[in-house]
Amino acid sequence: MSKTTPDLNSLWQARFGTLTNTRLPTSNTFTEVTSNQTIELLLRHRTQRTYLDKAISSETLDTILACALSAPSKSDLQQISIMVIEEPALRKEIAGLIPSMPWIEKAPAFLIFLADGHRIERICASRGIPFANDNLDNFIAATSDTSLALQNAITAAEAMGLGTCPISVIRDHMAMVADLLRLPQRVVPIAGLCLGYPARTGFVSMRLPPAVTVHKNHYDLSQVDKEIDSYDKRRDERFSIPTEAQKYTRKYGVTEFYGWSEDKARQMSKEERGQVGEFVRKTGFSLR
């Protein structure tokens, strides 16, 4: 096998928009590590929101579910459940809560990933053993398991030629979704997942460079502002955010250069889902 791996270099370039990587030698190219199907799949990841009118076979879906459930689990507690939304009327009702995202109704399949603290509490109760491990850390454990399962589902789906779109916006309507799904106590909807064969090629969404997001031994802020600035410019060169997509222009105006960081700062100027903590506590997680 050739020692040079232009493939990995181009995949890296597509993901970060630059080959600058503090871990590479000065040549800034990969010479030792070769790409493989898994690495390529992960580096090529892209969210897909439009799908062909092509059904997903039950074997394909079952394989995706099995892969999701193969994700690691904190202490093997397996605090995760996945809801497969099969009834068209139920899907319509959930999608109707989020009209701004028509892909929820149109996707050939729709799943909801649930942080599930119910089962383990039930196991304790059935043995007459006190359930005392109820704090914020245990909720983090359940949501981490759920996120890992979600990622495995995404990777498995992409490996079989499907595209996906996670849906956190279901958390805008947590109580309603929990009601529609008849969730028991201590089961919290974390994210939906649209699945389907992609109708478009899509594009790789450029990430912040490792110079910002990877630290060595101690958290390092020295390059952050400069690196974010050049990331904004790199990203804008590849895909500039249209003027009409600028957020909250009444408050912040229309700016000539509107990069990723301006967009995210404006997004974070408004609280989202302030009701989630209260809802999660109501389900029974103490979060203390």
Ligand SMILES: Cc1cc2nc3c(=O)[nH]c(=O)nc-3n(C[C@H](O)[C@H](O)[C@H](O)COP(=O)(O)O)c2cc1C
């Ligand atoms: C947990 C999670 C929730 C998300 N929720 C939504 C959502 O509600 N609607 C949507 O259209 N995209 C959603 N996304 C997709 C992100 O917008 C997308 O991952 C991000 O823009 C980066 O693009 P990429 O996945 O193509 O790299 C979500 C992604 C994650 C990981």
